[in-house]
Amino acid sequence: MNKKFDFIGLFSSSKLPALIKYKRENYLTPHDLSLSAACALRIKEELGFDYEGEVCLLSNLQYVGFCFNPVSFYYCYDLEEQLVAVVSVINNTPWNEPYSYCTDMRTKHQVVKKSDK
Numbered sequence: 001m002n003k004k005f006d007f008i009g010l011f012s013s014s015k016l017p018a019l020i021k022y023k024r025e026n027y028l029t030p031h032d033l034s035l036s037a038a039c040a041l042r043i044k045e046e047l048g049f050d051y052e053g054e055v056c057l058l059s060n061l062q063y064v065g066f067c068f069n070p071v072s073f074y075y076c077y078d079l080e081e082q083l084v085a086v087v088s089v090i091n092n093t094p095w096n097e098p099y100s101y102c103t104d105m106r107t108k109h110q111v112v113k114k115s116d117k
Contacts, residue, residue: 019064026067028089039074043085046102053078
């Protein structure tokens with residue numbers, strides 16, 4: 001994800017305080033990789049193909065220092081701008097165990113990974 005949310009005022013992705021904020025550590029693991037690289041790794045592990053392209057994230061942001069994120073969708077587009085995979089991460093389990101699902105949009109085949117920890 002090369003596009004960041006850098007607006008003056010209430011919304012920020014920088015280290016400055018803000019009411020609404022994007023923080024990388026609130027999303028797909030491993031956190032030391034970019035979201036694009038983390039998606040590419042998950043797609044390689046779960047679906048078995050190499051991914052390169054743009055990732056669009058549909059998720060909640062951090063509000064007033066808290067991030068409640070029951071589900072995040074990572075739409076993965078290839079270099080020809082075709083949707084090739086969707087990585088879904090579900091975080092609303094009572095035991096705080098995130099579950100991820102990878103869907104190969106080329107074939108509409110879903111692979112379930114038990115836990116994201």
